[in-house]
Amino acid sequence: MLRVDFSGRELARLRMARSVDPLWEIALSLHMLQTRQAALVFDPWRREVHGALERSGLTAAVRGLMLLCPPAAYFPDFLTPGGEPDLDTGLEKVMSTPRQRLAAELSRLYAGAPLPSGVRRLAEGSPEALRWLGTALRRYYTVAVEPYLPAIRTEAAADRSERAEAALTGGAEGLLASYGVLPEWRCEGTALRAPYPMDREIRLDGRTLTLVPGFFCVRAPLALADDELPPVLVHPLSPAPGWLERSRPSESTPPAAQLIGTSRAQLLGLLDRPMTTTGLAAALDLAPSTTSRHTSVLREAGLLTSRRSGLCVLHRRTPLGEALLEGALR
Structure with missing residues (x-):
């Protein structure tokens, strides 16, 4: 506890x-690949990522990362320096970890057991090993995390x-x-x-x-x-089963998108629960000003309502918006 x-x-x-931290997502997803936790939710992702890693020739590199990041009670803190909103800055901090800290944390990880050769070189602060680590983390991210952003x-x-x-x-x-x-x-x-x-x-x-x-x-x-x-x-965050399938673009344009446009249909679809303009902008990867214009159009059309709560404005989908998304409008 x-x-x-x-x-x-x-x-x-x-x-x-x-929002999420890219290096924590790398570490957490490496844990998920090594277990069968939440199989109903993450097995489709596991199957897809295993195939993508094999096609990309990254299987051996990822095995090396798993030696550093096992799904155990402890894994090294230097892999998740935190406070960095982007991957590049975070990787620079990882690759700049002092040698003394590398040695201490990796020795704790193996608890007195002999370190594998690649891990030993990293614990010694080898520049070549640190470059390998930065490259492997970046390449893994592009296959296992970035496509699912x-x-x-x-x-x-x-x-x-x-x-x-x-x-x-x-x-x-x-x-x-x-x-x-x-x-x-x-x-x-x-x-x-x-x-x-x-x-x-x-x-x-x-x-x-x-x-x-x-x-x-x-x-x-x-x-x-x-x-x-x-x-x-x-x-x-506890995503629901089927999240991977729901995140795929539909082969045909949904009726709601034909009527109000793809971005506004996506925005409306996010409002299963109230969300702020900032939250919607982050989810859709849009500028807040663009998101605000979309919410104004949808509000004027009666498809969502907006209510101020403190310093934020919360948007909710209306019954008319529900009907539109479900294709019930004729």
């Missing part, structure tokens, strides 16, 4: 990451809208309580309890805890092993 007890000051400083961003944006609404209506306590709806997670006043491979307490000591959504995270959260690092808690 994982325990996080917040003081009033620490609770007020609780923050959400803007539309679905990942959609889930992350919907989650952020839900958390933002909880924070606007209930403050920091409301934001914390919103995580209590996750399976086996509990919020007890200003304390958070979650499933974890071992008993562990995250001591904040006045620091800010950042909550990071994880698409490939299943049930239990993940936290950095080193308590001296800025505290992070990665929580599951």
Whole structure:
């Protein structure tokens, strides 16, 4: 069980990451490839990625990455430096990890056992090994994560809208309580309890805890092993079964897209639950100004409603919008 007890000051400083972290998604997806967790949800992705890795000639490189990132209670913190919104900056931080830290974390990973030769060279800080690591992580990302970014961003944006609404209506306590709806997670006043491979307490000591959504995270959260690092808690987005099929573009243009355009039809389709303009823009990879124009047109057509909640505007699909998406309009 994982325990996080917040003081009033620490609770007020609780923050959400803007979206998924590319390096956490790399690590989490590597875990998923090595297990059968959430088979109904992720097996179609596993089959697709295994085939793509083989066609790309990346199978051996990914086996090397798995030696660094096993689905165990511990894997090295330097692989997920955090706080970097883009892959390039994150990879630069990984490749700049000091030799002393590489040696300490990789030795902990193998707990006194002999290090495999490639891992040993990395632990020694070999520039060639670090370049290999950066290249392998980037190539793996382009095959196993990047093609699925539309679905990942959609889930992350919907989650952020839900958390933002909880924070606007209930403050920091409301934001914390919103995580209590996750399976086996509990919020007890200003304390958070979650499933974890071992008993562990995250001591904040006045620091800010950042909550990071994880698409490939299943049930239990993940936290950095080193308590001296800025505290992070990665929580599951829990995509529903069939997410991969639903993310594929239809071979024929849906009736709603024929009537209102593809982007507006996609926007309307995202509103299974209320979302902010910012969340919609992130999910659709559009500029906020463009998204705002789309919501204005849809609102004037009676297909969605917009309501201000604190500093945000939440958009909801109307029954007319539902009917349009379902093709019930004639």
